[in-house]
Amino acid sequence: MTTLLRHRLFWPAAVLVVLLASNLIFSNNFFTITLQDGHLYGSLIDILRRSAPLVLVALGMTLVIATGGIDLSVGSVMAISGALACLLIGDLSNPDAVGPVLLVVGAAIALCLVFGLWNGFLVAVLGIQPIIATLILMVAGRGVAQLITGGQILNVRSEPYRVIGAGYFLAVPVSFLIAAAAVALTVALTRRTALGLLLESVGGSPTASRLAGIRSRRITIMVYVFAAAFAGVAGLIYSSDVSSADSNAAGNLIELNAILAVVLGGTALTGGRFSIAGSVLGAVIITTLDITAVSVGVPVETTLLFKAVVVIVLCLAQSATFRAKVFGRFGTRRAEVPA
Amino acid sequence: MAEQLKMTGIKKVFPGVVALDDVDFRLLPGEIHALMGENGAGKSTLIKVLTGVYDIDGGEIELAGQKVRFTGPLQAQQAGISTVYQEVNLCPNLSVAENIFIGREPRKFGRIHWPEMRRRARASLARLDLDIDVTAQLDSYSLAIQQMVAIARATDIGTTKVLILDEPTSSLDASEVEQLFTIMRRLKADGVAILFVSHFLDQVYEVADRMTVLRNGRLIGEFRTDELPQMQLVSKMIGKELEALEQIEEHARETTVAERGTPIVEARELGRTGAIAPFSLTIHAGEVVGLAGLLGSGRTELARLLFGADRPDHGELLIDGRPHAVKAPRDAMAEGIAFSSENRRTEGIIGELTVRENMILAMQAARGWTRPIPRRKQDELVEQYIKALQIRPADPERLVRDLSGGNQQKVLLARWLITEPRLLIIDEPTRGIDVGAKAEIQRLVAQLADGGMAVLFVSAELEEVLRLSHKIEVLRDRRLVEELENGDDVDADRIMQTIAGGATT
Missing domain, CATH: 3.40.50.300 (P-loop containing nucleotide triphosphate hydrolases)
Structure with missing residues (x-):
């Protein structure tokens, strides 16, 4: 029992369970999953589907934070990726052909890789503080996206493109599958190779890592490229879901939600140890929170307040200091019982 | 009272x-x-x-x-x-x-x-x-x-x-x-x-x-x-x-009989402005070279140049007789040079990683991230060195920051020994650790040199330098001033004289 309590994913998992359970009180069929037209439907499926972009962005953010950095530009990169995809699809002679749409998707992600390299270059080569370096692209990126769309919302009609964000494969939402694949890829990349260890080492102490022979510059660039690529995919999912590119709405404030997800998942902003499972859990909690706010019937104008309260409670529950303060006296007494 | x-x-x-x-x-x-x-x-x-x-x-x-x-x-x-x-x-x-x-x-x-x-x-x-x-x-x-x-x-x-x-x-x-x-x-x-x-x-x-x-x-x-x-x-x-x-103590003393192998590293007028004046130094296999000098005399700076932690702006470095541009620690590591820093906490161990992770870090860095060391191999290596260096507590999964200073030093040493270096540079390995661990580390250095490894030993304690080194390099005011073959005629007073020489005290 105590080992379970000490597990670093215990508190986020507990909060998720409580959130889901509280939904049940307000809507009895919350956990019902039905099959309609070969698609799975239900609130739980909805949570999985709508978590996808945030999970993707949080994955990249986790790795960046593990190196002691931060990436504020992910929302703008999402907007850029969606904008470029919609622009190119609009120019296609046959937007319903699969091949050209795949090429467009590739081009959008390639552009994001370039932006990732840019962030990595500023941080690792020029030594600019990550928060400032990525702030540049955060601000400028929206401008780039608007430049691409000509300052308008680009609407597209393309069946293959719609599949990314709104389609289903074997009754399961495609966006969920993409996010799941990204999680699997990230886990494999960091835990099956030594990348995870080297990341944690760089985040833990850059100087000591360099003296241990780690190419910290290369690794730092890599994580920013990684974060941008995943943000690009998230941008495609978002834009495909609404079949349009909206440079202002796409990925708006998602960087803050992603940072929140990473922190909720137990990765410290100071870098070092990171938890991918924790970040995924964090992202799902945030999405569930949004959906819960609607299903519980929280008025729209107080949704943010509701969210803030839950996040504060969660952070307090996770804080060992706070728990010791509240339950501390009880805890010591129990410890003093002779063995 | x-x-x-x-x-x-x-x-x-x-x-x-x-x-x-x-x-x-x-x-x-x-x-x-x-x-x-x-x-x-x-x-x-x-x-x-x-x-x-x-x-x-x-x-x-x-x-x-x-x-x-x-x-x-x-x-x-x-x-x-x-x-x-x-x-x-x-x-x-x-x-x-x-x-x-x-x-x-x-x-x-x-x-x-x-x-x-x-x-x-x-x-x-x-x-x-x-x-x-x-x-x-x-x-x-x-x-x-x-x-x-x-x-x-x-x-x-x-x-x-x-x-x-x-x-x-x-x-x-x-x-x-x-x-x-x-x-x-x-x-x-x-x-x-x-x-x-x-x-x-x-x-x-x-x-x-x-x-x-x-x-x-x-x-x-x-x-x-x-x-x-x-x-x-x-x-x-x-x-x-x-x-x-x-x-x-006796064992350590006995091993100071010189046995020279082939030169591994040779510095020719190597120097860095503001850090250390150009110096020449040859280190042979199986040799313990001691660096003596006051704090700030350039001991650490000299060691860092050999490891590529800082870049020289003067002279050249020969490894195995060939000129070699050591631009970064990785380059030195590729040539079998290891460097354990004097600043254990900021340049050595990584506190939030475990003992095991800290130990394998240098070896893993040399292999690159794509070729992870198999877990079984890691466990074997770590167990071997925990035992050999008597690291306490002998728990590979404990966070290194929870260990005492002496044990952290041993973990750091293990990190480099695992890479099986030809030249081990250790800067102040016995600073702030106790008598027992100090003797263990000294004995280890002597053993390693017996096994053919070259060791560059930096220490503020003259006794220690004298006991272990075959050759002693004396530094003063960021300049290598004298090289002494360690023998019966060399003692702490002799070195103190050199260190103090020219000083106006």
């Missing part, structure tokens, strides 16, 4: 470890009291309990007859307990004056009174015979100066009843140590109770009146310094018979 401080039956438990078990400790006003014990004996824990960093799980603390219980360092400080820690605990990005007065700045009309603060900072440093620019940023000064600033900060608090000095001398050179002792004696005369922790037994015997010995978290006893001979103290600290310790 009534005790200034009395601790009785102190108990402190960490998950899985009893750090302090029923320990009694007392400090009289106007005495210098040494707290002795090996690494992991519980010295640091006792100090942290006393300074309010840790809460106790049992026992009582009385300060000047009053029962106290501290819930934080600030409380302890207000009660008159000041501390100077082993590792400098100041803010490197603030000025010297700010560091001395942080948290208790002199004020005028609610605003910080800067001229007053600077004046008082200069005054408190002057008492330590230190004349430096108090407006300069702290990290523009050497570690030794930073340490003195920390002491100035601790002693400046007028109400200090108990002053705790945790390894204050580990980064000071001989004359700075003397300065410190003068200050300590002055404070003692003022009635301050001083708790002094040092691994340098000679220093303890020079300055301390009484001592308390701890071993494995238990109290061994309290003794008057003049009644406990040095060798007896050591055997009380390590709990071993004296003969065992002497054997270690």
